Amino acid sequence: MIHIACNIDANFTQHCAVTLVSLFENNKTADICVHIVAPGLPEKDQNILKSLAASYGNEVCFYFPSPELLANFSIRKFGKRISMATYYRCMFSAILPATVDKVLYLDCDIVILGDISEFWNTDLTDYAVGCVEDIGYDDMERYETLKYDSKYSYFNAGVLLINLKYWREHKVDEQCVKYFLAYPERIRYNDQDLLNALLHEHKLFMSLKWNMQDAFYRYGMEKKIEHWPTLKQDLESPVILHYTNKKPWNYDSMHPLRREYYTYLDMTPWRGKRPLLSLKNSLLRFIKLLPYVLKLRKPKYMKL
Structure with a gap:
C-alpha cells in the first residue's frame, strides 16, 4: 500500500483532483490510499475525490483536525495564496493513523507523470524525510536566518517522503510547535523553513526528477x-x-x-x-x- 497525503482547503479541490488523477493514471498497478487533511471540505468535494479514487480501485480518507492544532502557527509569506492548511504537514505524525509508518506528501500544484514506486521504496532508515533540494538552496540569507550551516543545503517541502516512525519517535510535531514559538522571527517561508530548521541533518536528498520545480x-x-x-x-x-x-x-x-x-x-x-x-x-x-x-x-x- 502506497500512502499519499495532501493538505488542502476548499479552494484547492480541483487541483487536488488533478494531482490524484495524474497519480492514479500513471501508477495503475499500485494500491494507493490518499489521506486528505483539511480544515473542512464540502460533502460534494469529498464525494468527487472519493469517486475519482474509487474509479481506479483506490481509496481516500479525510481528516479535519481541530483549529487548535495549528493555533501556534501563522502565515509569514505568500499569505494571499497560502492557507494555514500548509502547516498540517508538520503535524502528520499526530494526525495520521499510528499504523501508517511512511507517507508521501504532495502539494496540489503537482502532476505525476510516471511510476513513483522507486521513490516510495526508498530506504529511510535513520532519516526523517526523503526530499529534493530547493531551487533557493544558494540563498545564503536563509541559512543565516535559520541558524544552520549551508553545507546541509535546503529542501523543498512540496514533495516529502516522510518517515512517520522517525517523526513519532523524535516528536517532530512537538518540535515544530516549540521551535515556532521560540523563534517566529526566523520563519519566512512558513512550514518549509520550519522543517528545514529542524530536519536539515536528518534528510536524504533524492534525484530532482522526484520534484521538478x-x-x-x-x-x-x-x-x-x-x-x-x-x-x-x-x-x-x-x-x-x-x-x-x-x-x-x-x-x-x-x-x-x-x-x-x-x-x-x-x-x-x-x-x-x-x-x-x-x-x-x-x-x-x-x-x-x-x-x-x-x-x-x-x-x-x-x-x-
Whole structure:
C-alpha cells in the first residue's frame, strides 16, 4: 500500500483532483490510499475525490483536525495564496493513523507523470524525510536566518517522503510547535523553513526528477546545476512535475509543460475549464506575452 497525503482547503479541490488523477493514471498497478487533511471540505468535494479514487480501485480518507492544532502557527509569506492548511504537514505524525509508518506528501500544484514506486521504496532508515533540494538552496540569507550551516543545503517541502516512525519517535510535531514559538522571527517561508530548521541533518536528498520545480526550466539553470546533462533529460520527462511559480491555471503561465495539467484536468469533473476562455484573461495574456513575441524581452524558459 502506497500512502499519499495532501493538505488542502476548499479552494484547492480541483487541483487536488488533478494531482490524484495524474497519480492514479500513471501508477495503475499500485494500491494507493490518499489521506486528505483539511480544515473542512464540502460533502460534494469529498464525494468527487472519493469517486475519482474509487474509479481506479483506490481509496481516500479525510481528516479535519481541530483549529487548535495549528493555533501556534501563522502565515509569514505568500499569505494571499497560502492557507494555514500548509502547516498540517508538520503535524502528520499526530494526525495520521499510528499504523501508517511512511507517507508521501504532495502539494496540489503537482502532476505525476510516471511510476513513483522507486521513490516510495526508498530506504529511510535513520532519516526523517526523503526530499529534493530547493531551487533557493544558494540563498545564503536563509541559512543565516535559520541558524544552520549551508553545507546541509535546503529542501523543498512540496514533495516529502516522510518517515512517520522517525517523526513519532523524535516528536517532530512537538518540535515544530516549540521551535515556532521560540523563534517566529526566523520563519519566512512558513512550514518549509520550519522543517528545514529542524530536519536539515536528518534528510536524504533524492534525484530532482522526484520534484521538478519551475525554476529548473528557466534560462541560466545550466550554469547552476552540476550535473546538467542528466537534469536536461529529466526536464523533458520528470516523474513529479511541481509548478512552484506561476500555476498552469494562471492566465499568464509560460511553463513549457503547463499543458500537462490540462491533460489530467480533462479527466475530472472540471473537464474543459480553461483560464483563457475568459476574454479578459486572453487579452491580459496577449499583453503579457507581446514583449516576448516581439523579442523585446528574453524568454524566461528554455526550449525543451
